[in-house]
Amino acid sequence: MIPKTLTEAKEGVKYTPSEKDKVEVKHKLSDDKIQKIREICESYNNDQGEIINILHETQSTFGYLPAEVQEVIACVLGVSAAHVYGIVTFYSFFTMKPKGEHPISVCMGTACYVRGAEKVLDELKKELKIGVGETTPDKKFSISCLRCVGACGLAPVVMVGEKVYGRVSPDGVKKILDEYK
């Protein structure tokens, strides 16, 4: 990764995706996307203290918060990109990867956990061949975990999009997924 010359450093320090803990920074955003982000920031008076609300709204607009979106937010608010990235990586709600068309959330709250949520999660991972925080190659499903959706009586609970499934067993996972295939 260390460039031999400064020209190399200036022009082409490419990210090597093989290093798995690195996030690829893609090309710059289109003007209308930048405009949209600016509008969101403007609605919070470009206030640095509102950054979490701004990130929330931006994520609900774009579905996720890729590096270039964070860079634009940093630039508009006058904070460093490292600061924005620090917040995005701190809160598990924020995601830098696009979610699937049908985002699946598995409740790992205490009630769901003791009633076998982990086994349900394992089955989902096995069935979709992806891990938590990942999206299937066909962009149809993604898996995430959350803490308590307030339906402890139905534990264990799985949500697909906005729809809640209660008393899910590992055997029932396939049936749920089939509804969306």
Next chain:
Amino acid sequence: MEKIKLTIDNKEVQVEKGATILEAARKAGIEIPTLCHMELHNMNIENKPGGCRICVVEVQGRRNLAPSCITEATDGMVIRTNSTRVLNARTTVMKLIVSDHPFDCLVCAKSGDCELQTLAKQFGIRDIPYMGEKSTYRKDTSPSIIRDVDKCIMCRRCEMMCNEVQTVGALNAVNRGFMSVVAPAFEMDLIDSPCTYCGQCVAVCPTGALSEVNHTSEVLRALSDLNKTVVVQTAPSVRAALGEEFGLAPGTLVTGKMAAALRRLGFDYVFDTDFAADLTIMEEGTELLGRLKAHLAGDKNVKLPILTSCCPGWVNFFEHNFPDLLDVPSTAKSPQQMFGAIAKTYFADKIGVNRKDLIVVSVMPCLAKKYECQRDEFKVDGNPDVDYSMTTRELAQFIKQANIDFHDLPDEDFDTPLGESTGAAIIFGNTGGVIEAACRTAYEVFTGKSLDKIEFHELRGIEGIRSATIDFDGLPINIGIAHGLGNARKLLDEVRAGRSKYHAIEIMACPGGCIGGAGQPFHHGHSEILAARAKAIYSEDEQKVIRKSHENPYIKKLYDEFLGAPGSEKAHELLHIHYYDKSDEITIHH
């Protein structure tokens, strides 16, 4: 100010209301151990996240132990800093921290200077009972700085320096819990980030998580190559700090011993960056006067203020953050690079050596200089003007490695011609020094009169931003000075907005100037060390017979024999550069 009284370890102490327990204890002469806490007193630099819990104390009537660095002292408090409960808690905290730290002290760059190691020794840690998982992360090497995050204890000092003091914003804590690391945005490498290589993160890191790229072995190899002529140059502030590495009191000048040590290490010529500092004044001063005269003549296109350009961390900062102002700073190269350019032309010709067989080594208080000497603009056909840049710390280590008894060395002089310098050059090491040196020369050249008083005390001090008006024989010249990049940003914002009142601005990236550079012996939060170095620099200036750059006879000779006049075509070719836009981030105009 309201005073309060409290008792610490049976000692009564009176402090101002609002002081922390730690501050009160220090006033009572009780040194509570700290780790994440760091303060540079009088410089507005403080890190106290209250995170490490090493500094806990027992407060009578309080249920839990109190972190002394963030707990306010109150009237009548009774505190124990060394009860069994406190010592046990500190030891446990220490063992927990060390349980997620590599045990490679023998080969660690920070060994002997590591605050974690020092505390482990102080606490008598002999075993780590908590053998859990250790966090691991990839290493990141840049031209100046190495990040080895496995050794990070999340004290956040680097983050504070990078964001609050320097406003560079390269480093931030990312991720959560056990996975937390301090890293650039998107966990990119430093070289891709807006890092300026000022190295202030390295200067405050308590462990080996951040360290400099070491060039000692390359220098050693060059010295043992019989086909190479190796010359060395030493920056002004090195002589005011090197002695600390050998146990001498801060502020001890070791100019003569340093020259002697370098000769014993085998350098063929021991020269001084101060010579090039005098040369910088000739070039930068001429540029200042040129712009000033054009401005006075009514030229609307002339750029004022002129900004100094000696500091490579600062150059990186404006290239990243102020690409619209690239024509404002002086085009004069830094003294390190001026020296290299002259050594590999004028001096190489004089001794009849091909530039490829001449190796130029610099000893600098700085990490950004390592990056600077690798810049393409400072190479001729791929051959750099300065081959290797070492820090003060690396030189000290090299002297020790070569079993040279530093204390026993005689005081020796630098070699000529590139070792002769004036008092104006030595003060480059302090904040305000470059502009004072420039004023000494610019005043005399501009007015044609001799200065009554050589010192410009109004330009000295430790305030982050200072300003003074110098009387150029009836013409008021407004001078601005900033040290620390956050302060520089404030002055630059004024320039960008067209509100700056200054004719000239001096900027140094490091707090205190080069004496506080990231390549200097570690200050471990003791700002009195920086003050002692600054004093030493001014005293060396006072001892010099010649104290104005334009009176340096070897500089005059260099212009007569080689360059012509300051600002000549030849001088421009060798001693000036242009700057580049490095802001690859998206720029949005409000």
